[in-house]
Amino acid sequence: MPTYHVEMFEGRTVEQKRRLAEEITRVSVEVLGGSPEAVEVLITDVKRENWATGGKLWCDQK
Amino acid sequence: MPTYHVEMFEGRTVEQKRRLAEEITRVSVEVLGGSPEAVEVLITDVKRENWATGGKLWCDQK
Amino acid sequence: MPTYHVEMFEGRTVEQKRRLAEEITRVSVEVLGGSPEAVEVLITDVKRENWATGGKLWCDQK
Amino acid sequence: MPTYHVEMFEGRTVEQKRRLAEEITRVSVEVLGGSPEAVEVLITDVKRENWATGGKLWCDQK
Amino acid sequence: MPTYHVEMFEGRTVEQKRRLAEEITRVSVEVLGGSPEAVEVLITDVKRENWATGGKLWCDQK
Amino acid sequence: MPTYHVEMFEGRTVEQKRRLAEEITRVSVEVLGGSPEAVEVLITDVKRENWATGGKLWCDQK
Incomplete structure (x- = not known):
């Protein structure tokens, strides 16, 4: 603890996830x-x- | 806010999801x-x- | 199933929760x-x- | 109720999930x-x- | 990991929570x-x- | 989106929550x-x- 649950649009790179977790x-x-x-x-x-x-x-939004 | 998280069996159509979100x-x-x-x-x-x-x-249920 | 988790600001009445659950x-x-x-x-x-x-x-917002 | 949400690494067998749900x-x-x-x-x-x-x-950990 | 989130009616004793977590x-x-x-x-x-x-x-149910 | 759910021990100040949300x-x-x-x-x-x-x-841990 603490625990962070992040919901985000699919498609992010592993590198972005790596940096996000670090930060x-x-x-x-x-x-x-x-x-x-x-x-x-x-x-x-x-x-x-x-x-x-x-x-x-969001799949229907431009 | 408010935020609604919906857990449902996979297999619903995008159209059902569209209507559910609207409703x-x-x-x-x-x-x-x-x-x-x-x-x-x-x-x-x-x-x-x-x-x-x-x-x-539920995969084991008739 | 399905299961709906609703996150909303505290302060709603039981009657609102009753109607929301019904709807x-x-x-x-x-x-x-x-x-x-x-x-x-x-x-x-x-x-x-x-x-x-x-x-x-939101406690800091007007 | 009660409801149990289990987050675990992907890759478990259906048999493990069956036993876990039973237990x-x-x-x-x-x-x-x-x-x-x-x-x-x-x-x-x-x-x-x-x-x-x-x-x-965890994909970066040995 | 794994992580278990348990949602249950309020009112359980700490002893019940202790045993549930152990089990x-x-x-x-x-x-x-x-x-x-x-x-x-x-x-x-x-x-x-x-x-x-x-x-x-459930507050409306006998 | 994205949405961050943070679970942490109770007892943090509003100021800590303010800074955490900003960061x-x-x-x-x-x-x-x-x-x-x-x-x-x-x-x-x-x-x-x-x-x-x-x-x-954790209420049982020193």
């Missing part, structure tokens, strides 16, 4: 204290057909 | 107020081997 | 089929200090 | 009471590139 | 392997007004 | 692109009796 862990320790080893980051790649904002699926 | 957003605004643009709907397609009820996986 | 269940069955008894709705009341959009906590 | 349902009823039919278990298979501990993605 | 961890290691130290169990106490099945809030 | 939003935009306004951060304050690691509740 979230760094700022987590910086702000909340604790050790980096206790920080978990879980990423969910979400298809655009599975995410709607304002009632519209 | 959830509509009833959300109707009951809770706020604007449609603030409503997020995230859908998770769950495999039947990943969902158990009463201790039985 | 989500109704539109779920209407769009996805299945029986109402299989539909679960779980609500999370979120404090404004625990929700940020655009980097700002 | 979680059994211990749930044993400890919390209630009927097995009310217990839901949902499994998420997580790619190693989507899980980081200590700031490192 | 889930035990069966997790038994079925999936891995070490107990890697297993996380997070419990959410859900008010009956925040959980609906079949469109009815 | 997560900043690194999210920096690594993934997109606009800050699209980034949502939701925090869950978890009681130590509701979080177990290695089968032990």
Whole structure:
């Protein structure tokens, strides 16, 4: 702990995920204290057909 | 906000997801107020081997 | 199944939650089929200090 | 209810998922009471590139 | 990993939570392997007004 | 999107939550692109009796 669940559109590179995990862990320790080893980051790649904002699926948005 | 996470068996059509997102957003605004643009709907397609009820996986149920 | 997790600002009345659960269940069955008894709705009341959009906590927003 | 969400590395067999669902349902009823039919278990298979501990993605760890 | 999120009605004792965490961890290691130290169990106490099945809030059910 | 759900022990100050939301939003935009306004951060304050690691509740750990 703490645990971070990240939901984002699918299609990001492993390198982006690598950097995101590093940065979230760094700022987590910086702000909340604790050790980096206790920080978990879980990423969910979400298809655009599975995410709607304002009632519209993102696969239908330009 | 509000945010709706929907877990359902995989296999639904994009059209069903489209209608579900529209309807959830509509009833959300109707009951809770706020604007449609603030409503997020995230859908998770769950495999039947990943969902158990009463201790039985749904891929094992008739 | 399906299961709906709803995250919304704390402060809604039980009556609003009652109506929201009814409406989500109704539109779920209407769009996805299945029986109402299989539909679960779980609500999370979120404090404004625990929700940020655009980097700002909602307890800090007018 | 209760509902159990399990996040684990992808790659487990259906047989492991079958046993896990059975065992979680059994211990749930044993400890919390209630009927097995009310217990839901949902499994998420997580790619190693989507899980980081200590700031490192598991796909980068030996 | 794995991580178990448990949603259950509020009102369970700390002793029940203690036993549930022990048992889930035990069966997790038994079925999936891995070490107990890697297993996380997070419990959410859900008010009956925040959980609906079949469109009815559990605070309204006998 | 993206959406960040943070689970952490209860007891953090609003100021820590404020800084955490700012920092997560900043690194999210920096690594993934997109606009800050699209980034949502939701925090869950978890009681130590509701979080177990290695089968032990954190309220039982020194």
